[in-house]
Amino acid sequence: MSRINFDHVYYTYDVSSPLPSVALEDISFTLEGHFFSAIIGHTGSGKSTLVQQINALLRPTKGRVIVGEFEINEGKKKIKEIKSLRKNVGVVFQFSEYQLFEETVLKDVSFGPKNFSDSDEDATLKAKNALKKVGIKEEYFTKSPFELSGGEKRRVAIAGMIAMNPEILVLDEPTAGLDPKGAQEILDLFKELYDQGTSILIITHDMNLVLKYCNQVLLMHQGKLKGIYAPSELFYQEELLLETGIDAPEIIEIVKLCEENGLSLNRKEIKDITSLVREIKRCKGK
Amino acid sequence: MKELPIGRYTNYDTFLHRLDARFKLLAMILFMVIVFLHFPSRAMDFTFYGILFLFIFIFLKIAKLRFRQLLRAIKPMWFMMVFLLIINILVVHTGDAFYLFSFPIYYDALFNTAYIFVRLVLMLAFSLILTATTKPMDLTYALEWYLHPLTWIKVPVHIIAMVISLALRFIPTLMEDTDRFMKAQASRGVDFENGKLKEKVKAIISLIIPLCTSAIQRSSDLADAMEVRGYDPNGKRTRYRIMKFTHRDLFSFLFIALLFSGALTLSILGIDFYMGILL
Numbered sequence: 266m267s268r269i270n271f272d273h274v275y276y277t278y279d280v281s282s283p284l285p286s287v288a289l290e291d292i293s294f295t296l297e298g299h300f301f302s303a304i305i306g307h308t309g310s311g312k313s314t315l316v317q318q319i320n321a322l323l324r325p326t327k328g329r330v331i332v333g334e335f336e337i338n339e340g341k342k343k344i345k346e347i348k349s350l351r352k353n354v355g356v357v358f359q360f361s362e363y364q365l366f367e368e369t370v371l372k373d374v375s376f377g378p379k380n381f382s383d384s385d386e387d388a389t390l391k392a393k394n395a396l397k398k399v400g401i402k403e404e405y406f407t408k409s410p411f412e413l414s415g416g417e418k419r420r421v422a423i424a425g426m427i428a429m430n431p432e433i434l435v436l437d438e439p440t441a442g443l444d445p446k447g448a449q450e451i452l453d454l455f456k457e458l459y460d461q462g463t464s465i466l467i468i469t470h471d472m473n474l475v476l477k478y479c480n481q482v483l484l485m486h487q488g489k490l491k492g493i494y495a496p497s498e499l500f501y502q503e504e505l506l507l508e509t510g511i512d513a514p515e516i517i518e519i520v521k522l523c524e525e526n527g528l529s530l531n532r533k534e535i536k537d538i539t540s541l542v543r544e545i546k547r548c549k550g551k
Numbered sequence: 552m553k554e555l556p557i558g559r560y561t562n563y564d565t566f567l568h569r570l571d572a573r574f575k576l577l578a579m580i581l582f583m584v585i586v587f588l589h590f591p592s593r594a595m596d597f598t599f600y601g602i603l604f605l606f607i608f609i610f611l612k613i614a615k616l617r618f619r620q621l622l623r624a625i626k627p628m629w630f631m632m633v634f635l636l637i638i639n640i641l642v643v644h645t646g647d648a649f650y651l652f653s654f655p656i657y658y659d660a661l662f663n664t665a666y667i668f669v670r671l672v673l674m675l676a677f678s679l680i681l682t683a684t685t686k687p688m689d690l691t692y693a694l695e696w697y698l699h700p701l702t703w704i705k706v707p708v709h710i711i712a713m714v715i716s717l718a719l720r721f722i723p724t725l726m727e728d729t730d731r732f733m734k735a736q737a738s739r740g741v742d743f744e745n746g747k748l749k750e751k752v753k754a755i756i757s758l759i760i761p762l763c764t765s766a767i768q769r770s771s772d773l774a775d776a777m778e779v780r781g782y783d784p785n786g787k788r789t790r791y792r793i794m795k796f797t798h799r800d801l802f803s804f805l806f807i808a809l810l811f812s813g814a815l816t817l818s819i820l821g822i823d824f825y826m827g828i829l830l
Contacts, residue, residue, distance in 0.1 A: 322734045344745055356738040363728075364735040366760035376757070380740025411764065425739060 267333065267433045267464040269296045269319060274328035276314055288314040290488045292328075296481070301455075301465045303475045303496075306485030307510045312468045313359070315485065316435050319466075320354040321347050333432070352381045355431035359438045362418035365410035370401065370421050373410050377429040388428075395428035396421070399454055416447035423451070433464045440471060452478065472514045476500065477537045484509060497533045516541055523548075561683050567614040571800045572689035573696050578803070579681045581811045582606075586673045588814055591821040593662060598824070599814065600669050607676045614684050621676055628671065636664045687719040692794060710784050717773070725766065732761045 276289035288311045296302055304312045317323040318330050321337045329338040335350045358364070367373035375385075375392035383391065396406065399420040405413070410421055419439070426434065436455070440448035448471075456478060459465050469475060475482055476496045484491040484499065486509045500506070500513040501521075520535055528548045535541050561568075567575075585603065590596045611618055643660035650656070682690070695712035702708050733743060736757045743754050816822075 317734065320738060322737060344742055348740060348742070351738055351740060358731065358735045358738070361735065363765050364732055364739075364761050366757050366764075377739040380742075429739070 267296075267299070268331070269433065269466075270331040271295075271315075271318070272329045272331065274318060274325045274330055276311075276318065276323060277326045278314075280326060288488055289318075289325075292490045294483065294490060294493055296464075296466070299459075299462065299464055300481060301459045301479050302467070302481040302483065303479040304466065304468045304483045304485060305470070305472070305475060305511060310485040310509075311488040312485050313437055316356060316437055316466070316468060319433075319435060320351050320356050322356070348381065352429055353431055354433045354435060355426040355429055356435045357423055357426045357437065357439060359441060361422035361439075362415055364422055365418060365425075368409060369407050370396070370410050370413070371406040374421060374425045374428050377425050381429060391428045391430065392424070395424040398427060398457070399424045400450060416443050419443065419447075420451065420454075423454070427458070431463070433466065434458065435466045437468045438470065439467065440469070440474070472500070472512060473516070473537070476514050476516070476535075484511070495533075497535065501532065559683065560686055561614070561616065563615050565614050565684070566799070567610060567680070567684040569799065570684075570803060571794055571796050572685050572693040573794065574796070574800045574804055575681055575685055576690065576693045576697070578807045579677050581807055582677050583674055585811060585814045586670050586677075588818040590818055591823045592825060594825045595817070595823055596666075597669075600673065603673055607673070607680065610680050614680060616680065616683055620683075621679060624675055624679060625672055628668075632664065632668050635667060636660075639663050688716055689792075689794070691716040691719065692790075692792070696794075707784070709788055713784070721766070721769070724769065725762065728762055728765055729758065732758050735761075 271292045271294050274289055274292040275287070278286045278288055292315065304315065306312050314323065318325055318337065319332055324337060324339055326339060329336055331337070332350060332354055335346060335353075337350075365373050367376060371389065371392055374395055375388035378388035378391045379385070393406070401417065401420055401424065405417070410418060413421065423436075423439065434455075439451055439455075443451065452474060455465055455467070459478075467474075467479070479496055482494050482496050482499050484494065484505075491505070491509060494502075500517045506513055516535070516538065519541065520530060520532065523530055523545060528545065530541075530544045530548060534544050582603065585599065588599070590599060607621075608618075610616075611621070639660040640656055643657050643663055644655075646657055646659040648655040648657045685693075691712050694715065695708055698706070698708045698711065736754070737743065741754045741757055742750070743758075746754065
């Protein structure tokens, strides 16, 4: 079971410079069990900084982060411990398609497992499986990653992380800049991984995605954690959304209109158009 | 990775910041010439180095720069200096010597090292002051202004200046990219600090290739953006910012010219204040 625990975490960029900027302030929360969670918030609210604490790319200036049995605090850690932490928590960055560098797609995807001291054959096997999961066809395996389209490159980059078989997969805006079809395919992939047992933490600006897939939302605002909500609660709290500059999915408006017209819908069940239609039908007694 | 301490432009409004970039560039070159002038005696040489250090100190104070920044820039040179000292001690065998555990050490070797060290520090300090008080764009304009006569022999000065300013503009972007790629590859298990040579080479390759491809991608995007907005490398260009040579610049110029000609005269005529008594 995966567990992420933040205990009064502060993070400041350029601590010793004349202009230190506080990115995280007193963040405390726990994610436990098998989760598909989202971090939302305005640009510059500290989402990416928060995510980088989870695999020790950044270390808290104050406080501590506990992931599984690893504790990350301001002190230095042995590289071996950090490596095994990074094997358990895979972070895929924004615009990850630019990080590809090997001669072939297959080699690039097996780069991660090899770094975690897998044998060449094991690494290649894991890479092949990961590539199949993200829907890259076998004839692409020997191509150079630079020949692929943007969406394909991103899928290869994500495969690079999946190949390491992390317990928790963290993704920083994985659908940004993709066409709707490509985005949908990637989301379906995450859902599949989630169903197979991987916990997923996703940074996103796409509220439809949050409503449809996630079971918890961490709302960030100006470096602070506003709270953890269920999507079906959060999007009906108008004042909170206004304050943090979040737009609720359009479907929420429809739900509200239906309720004004006397339908008593079960908000928890409404995740997308299909489930909304189902709820309306149920209320109408069909 | 995050900061570029050496001579990063500081956004203050001081006397040095307001000076004309063309003048500052010239002044830096004159100061550097003084650094390399040869005076008749070592005492004179070091007197002048002392004067130059005094100037640097005053400039740093005026420009509100911190002395620590300069020290930090010098720090990486220590290793080189120790190496140079050892080489000098082994190679230079002229002049007087003293014995350290019956090993001869010649004064000339020590002085040679001191000369190189002092000159490097002085040059570094002057260039640091220049770049910390002048916007990179203004420096490029100044360079373009000086290179202007070359247009008579068909050298494309505009283009060179544009290339330089674009290169400067990309430094922070590339730094950001480096930081991002390092983190991305570290998440895939790359260890940039430890490891065997082979692993280190692999780590660096995993950083350089993405950096190069993204740099090429960015420059091709930028080229398109410039073309769309009508950039024509051979067209006549007008300026948004007009540089003015003011009284301030004139007085500073006279002062530097005086100092420079004084130093030059002393050097050429071989005048020694100390009459060869010292050193």
